[in-house]
Amino acid sequence: MKVLHVATRFYPGPGGVERHVREVALRQRKQGIDARVLTSDLFTEIPWARLPRESLESSRTPEGIPVQHHHAYALADDLHYPFLPGLYFDIRRDRPDIVHVHTYGTYQGFSALAGTVLSEIPYVLTAHYHPTWSIWGGAGRKRLRQVYDRHLASYVLEHAARLIVQTREEERLLREVAARLPRVAIVPPGYTPLPPAYEGPKGFGATFGLPGPFLLFVGRLASNKGLDVLLTAFAQLADTYPDLSLVVVGEDGGARSETISRTASLGVEGRVRMMGFIQDERMLASAYREAAMLVLPSEYEAFGLVLLESMAQGRPVVSTSVGGIPEVVEDGKSGLLVPPRDAPALARAIRTLLEDPALAGRMGEFGRTVTVPKYTWEGVVSQLSRIYADVLNPRGAQ
Numbered sequence: 001m002k003v004l005h006v007a008t009r010f011y012p013g014p015g016g017v018e019r020h021v022r023e024v025a026l027r028q029r030k031q032g033i034d035a036r037v038l039t040s041d042l043f044t045e046i047p048w049a050r051l052p053r054e055s056l057e058s059s060r061t062p063e064g065i066p067v068q069h070h071h072a073y074a075l076a077d078d079l080h081y082p083f084l085p086g087l088y089f090d091i092r093r094d095r096p097d098i099v100h101v102h103t104y105g106t107y108q109g110f111s112a113l114a115g116t117v118l119s120e121i122p123y124v125l126t127a128h129y130h131p132t133w134s135i136w137g138g139a140g141r142k143r144l145r146q147v148y149d150r151h152l153a154s155y156v157l158e159h160a161a162r163l164i165v166q167t168r169e170e171e172r173l174l175r176e177v178a179a180r181l182p183r184v185a186i187v188p189p190g191y192t193p194l195p196p197a198y199e200g201p202k203g204f205g206a207t208f209g210l211p212g213p214f215l216l217f218v219g220r221l222a223s224n225k226g227l228d229v230l231l232t233a234f235a236q237l238a239d240t241y242p243d244l245s246l247v248v249v250g251e252d253g254g255a256r257s258e259t260i261s262r263t264a265s266l267g268v269e270g271r272v273r274m275m276g277f278i279q280d281e282r283m284l285a286s287a288y289r290e291a292a293m294l295v296l297p298s299e300y301e302a303f304g305l306v307l308l309e310s311m312a313q314g315r316p317v318v319s320t321s322v323g324g325i326p327e328v329v330e331d332g333k334s335g336l337l338v339p340p341r342d343a344p345a346l347a348r349a350i351r352t353l354l355e356d357p358a359l360a361g362r363m364g365e366f367g368r369t370v371t372v373p374k375y376t377w378e379g380v381v382s383q384l385s386r387i388y389a390d391v392l393n394p395r396g397a398q
Helices: 018-029 055-056 087-094 107-119 139-152 153-160 168-177 204-210 227-238 256-266 281-290 305-312 345-355 357-374 378-392
Strands: 002-006 034-040 042-044 067-070 098-102 123-126 162-165 184-186 214-218 245-249 270-278 292-295 316-321 335-338
Touching: 002 018, 002 087, 018 034, 018 098, 018 107, 018 378, 034 087, 034 184, 034 305, 042 357, 055 292, 067 087, 087 107, 087 139, 098 107, 098 378, 107 153, 123 153, 139 153, 153 305, 162 168, 162 378, 168 184, 204 345, 214 281, 214 305, 227 245, 227 256, 245 281, 256 270, 281 305, 292 305, 292 345, 292 378, 305 357, 316 345, 335 357, 345 357
Parallel strands: 002 034, 002 098, 034 067, 098 123, 123 162, 162 184, 214 245, 214 292, 245 270, 292 316, 316 335
Antiparallel strands: none
């Protein structure tokens, strides 16, 4: 079987979808499936940055996944919509048995639709869905998505041979966009174990000079991640916990300068460490392991893989009761959930775990031993194989 995964961005670009596609394609190839990736030449969309030349010159990842990069163009101003003219012809030239589109609302959905209509190549869509109000990138981008939702989404969704979502909440939200959906499969992502954490003098705190406890945020610095709420909550705790720091890890998604400015206006700039993207995964594992907790105050998350990364290191999480998060975090067992955009509630939840280390320890252990083992990439690939087989050989045709 030949499967063509089509995604806006891919390795070595950072991000959850990028990792998802890589993990799936790698394991499919190990099972004898000819899995390939068709993607753009972008490293990030916001800011607009292309992959380094050496990445574009290589036709395979280090693990051997075949990759074809397509030159991306941008719409003007703050629309931030990558379009890849000619993508359909690349799909047709590759002649896969099935096209696996990743991410709702993107140009590749139209290309897959053309492949189905003109070349009878079926496609499945893993939505990685964010509702329009929660997407990041500016007002222009949101207006463009509203147009897509209103006039185009139903065509792309209804022609998919299967719609794949990560949570029940994601399915519910998509049913608000399109009155008719194809058959839906719920396939949560897997967890990718980080390598062993550095310890002692090589550990995160020792390396970066953090003498006291710290809260950890990991994620793209984007407008929908609730960083302003996190900073407000941290400022409310700062006087009570003079040794507490906030560590912010992640690449800039357009909100870095605003975040830095807000730390100054709140008077906590000396206690907030902006680390950027941490390439060394052993150091990232060390950050999780040494943190008092992970705090993810997003306005929406389709799933939230960083929650599993924190749990795997035995640390509790404080997050928001939005999107798929409540299907990952059992409130009161692996962490605490609060309403979005509620800084006082977020501060109270953080305070609860700071004041009760035994509770924090029990939550971290529950996440590590009960929650994380439920999510494996082998399980994801097994479910996808059944979906592909059913699409290519429908039961009704047997």
